[in-house]
Amino acid sequence: MQHPSNIEHALILCYTVPTKEMNEYGLRASLGDDVYFDESTVAFEAHIAKIAGKEAGLFLPSGTMSNQVALRTHLQQPPHSVITDARAHIYRMEAGGAAFHSQANSIPIFPENGHHLTWEDIEPRIVSGTDVHVAPTRIIALENTLNGTIIPQEDVSEISKNARARNIIMHLDGARIWHVAIETRMSMKEICDPFDTVSLCFSKGLGAPIGTCLVGPKAFITKARWFRKLFGGGMRQTGYLVGCAAYALTHNFPLLPRVHALTRRMQRGLEDIGVGILSPAETCILFYDPSPIGVEYWEIVERAAALEKPINLNGSRIVMHIQTSSQAVEDFLDLVRTLKEEKAKAGWTPDQAPRKKQNPFRDVYVKAVKPN
Ligand SMILES: Cc1ncc(COP(=O)(O)O)c(C=O)c1O
Structure with missing residues (x-):
């Protein structure tokens, strides 16, 4: 083609x-080895973290790896479980990665309203306490957009407020979050505020060839960088890729x-x-x-x-x-x-x-x- x-x-x-224009822009980026912190990549990660209102960012090859590295970094000691929408990519389309990489039990929930999860859907499914038969819920992983539909921000905030009160981590698969910003006119920071960590893709609606940024607290990203390497996702000359992603974001x-x-x-x-x-x-x-x-x-x-x-x-x-x-x-x-x-x-x-x-x-x- x-x-x-x-x-x-x-x-x-x-x-x-x-496009040709995207390629040309990509080729202007630095040529450093990103396992040792390529200049353009570091600048791009910091920029994405800033617009999402988080401390730090990490560039990864795919949305799947970003979600899975996020889970693995958050989940340190099984038994543990992750609550997701039953239709979510992280549950259905990542080859059982939560079980494979993080030894996590997934708790998939169908939203009662047929559209998006609410706190009423989630609360009864949270696993807590000291019963040795069960795997305590450590993460609620939402997806926005999911099948192209937008979760109302009031519901996201309600879920987040209750999750935080129970010490449950909030992760967002925001592979297509840019569409939410366009439709709702909310800032990226507002959309991401209810979450501890967010995964944002450049290779979907924005049209870059490759690339996802995982954003979150500095200490989390430092550890995630370790897991990215362990998963085989430490890449060398990523400057071209982040150049294309930056072009996609701007244009x-x-x-x-x-x-x-x-x-x-x-x-x-x-x-x-x-x-x-x-x-x-x-x-x-x-x-x-x-x-x-x-x-x-x-x-x-x-x-x-x-x-x-x-x-x-x-x-x-x-x-x-x-x-x-x-x-x-x-x-x-x-x-x-x-x-x-x-x-x-x-x-x-x-x-x-x-x-x-x-x-x-x-x-x-x-x-x-x-x-x-
Ligand atoms: C919501 C969502 N999350 C994650 C992914 C995975 O992204 P990748 O194909 O880059 O692994 C996709 C892919 O389409 C997606 O739609």
Whole structure:
């Protein structure tokens, strides 16, 4: 694939690619060895810590490593447990890392309101006391955005206030936190204040090739640096990577309102066609269900990949980003409309739509599977 030289170029719904401008900026950074504190990387870590209102920062290769290093640094003596949203990346998508790296029991909770965790969800699941059968809760790990949805800050504050009163650590998987800042207009510091540690990614919505910063207290980051090395994440010439991340923060962060508007446009378009929405477009992600128009995911995936300007999807999840053109959204909607018409011509009627149980805890991730 060629480097796009402007943000409207790519008709891709799944991932970003670095631009020429980003690469050129990245190449201006220092060339030091970051295991021994590269100059650009140290400056970047300090900058990210400052905007998040924390004492120190640590640059890591991935969001997964950042979350796992955070857990491992916080969790020093098992038995212990971590409370998460049952849909959270740290619980579902990190290969059981909390158990593997930190010997921690995970306590996954589905939010009662179907949207975000509240203190009412969490309180009854906290493990405490001296009963030897149980693993005391040491961390509450929230995720914001989660599936592209935003946790109301009042709920975050309420959870944090109660957690702190019980000496429970608050960690935030803020891989996509930039979207929260854009939508809520809160400062990064305000968003991060209820947490002891926060993981922030540059390689998702901001469009850098690689990189996550873990921020928190100075002593915590010093120890986390040790675990980063132990996990194999001590990197050498990271200057180029932080240069790209810095470029992304300066130039791509301001592009996010357009991305959110495009995602809302996608939702409206799908609803107009009669497609179901499993999780709404609050930022840059939405989950949809084509069964009300008689279409299956695999049909959309196949046909979208075969378009003149292909669109990559793999199921119910649609992720928009700074390189998604508005044309890609219209092409996708045209395709779904066409499929609906084809089904109707073939005799499909809405009463054939599968009857689905209304279950607020249902999984919104549905993989496209073509029947044999
Ligand atoms: C919320 C969240 N946390 C963590 C990660 C993991 O990031 P990485 O793929 O860089 O390991 C992702 C990846 O998409 C994510 O969406």
